[in-house]
Amino acid sequence: MSTLNEITSEADFSAQLNALPPSALLVLYFHTPWAAPCAHMRTVLATLASQYPVTTPAAIAFLSINAEELPDISEEYDVSAVPYTVLARNGSILESVSGTDAAKVRDAVERHAGRASNNAAAAAAAASIPPALTAVPRDNAPAMPATQAPLGAASASSTTTPALTPEQNKEALFARLAQLVKAAPVMLFMKGTPSVPQCGFSRQLVGILRENSIKYGFFNILADEDVRQGLKEFADWPTFPQLWVKGELVGGLDIVKEELENDPSFMAEFSVNRAA
């Protein structure tokens, strides 16, 4: 049973790669600790890893990389948003999946590594997503960034907190949002995900960020109705997508386009292509 191994340094990364045969499939999972969707994805990948036996020589390796602490590795694999999963073999990138589409990542791994062990695969297929997520329950602690509701999972958000009054609920939600908008220096609240946008304006904004090589965190507001409605009030802004920079609302697609037109170096400080 393979495990998802956390890489601690560039030296560690090199060492692990060197220890693997060139034919091994590398599943690289890029994450940052502050982005809640990454916790979800971690569970997906750890579960996936457990379904592949450890062999000698190793046929597959699951490596977890903190994208912020190891920026050079992230740059090497063109990581522009987290969570981000890259499949590589023999020095070349086979495929990459941006975001939290568990089915897509599983599909990609299976295509390149062969199906996971039968029982596990069947069970996983039945659940359509790895087993009960206890990771990142949606409680009211303000320090926690919001959870992206997993697709179709059973008991996703734990509602074990004591009943709160509507005012307290709203206060808690706003506290949560205040943290969420600062979850990354550049935060995109969109419909869908960067790999599967569910709205033309969201898709365009993702495209613009990609074109400018901007590093950003994202949140799928279609997966969380509380955030969707709450953020409209919190931001005093009725529409999505919403781009926030350093905890301040910049605006939607139209504003971002215009800012870039007026000043091509707008947001350049967040680009991964900063001139040395």
Added chain:
Amino acid sequence: MASNTPVEDLIREKIAAEFNPSTLIIRNDSHLHAHHNAMRGSTSTETHFHVTITSPAFQSKMQPARHRMVYALLKEEMSREGGIHALQLRTRTPEEEQRDKERLQNP
């Protein structure tokens, strides 16, 4: 005779009254989105708009603040069921409009 573009008329009326704009262009983009998931079940032909407004009222205000002024004006139409689903805005002062014109002429 009743207009068959009541929402557009209302947008025009409200913006004109509030901003006394030197330029006001309202573009109905609803037909571009009619087939989208979000629009399923909708019978309205006035859901998506792109509005260009030039007014000195926007002076010394950043873009988000300007857009909020317009959103506040159209709050009711944007929040009601079947109302305005998307509103793209271009909000400029007369000086900015002039600057953009010159930029186009001198690329």
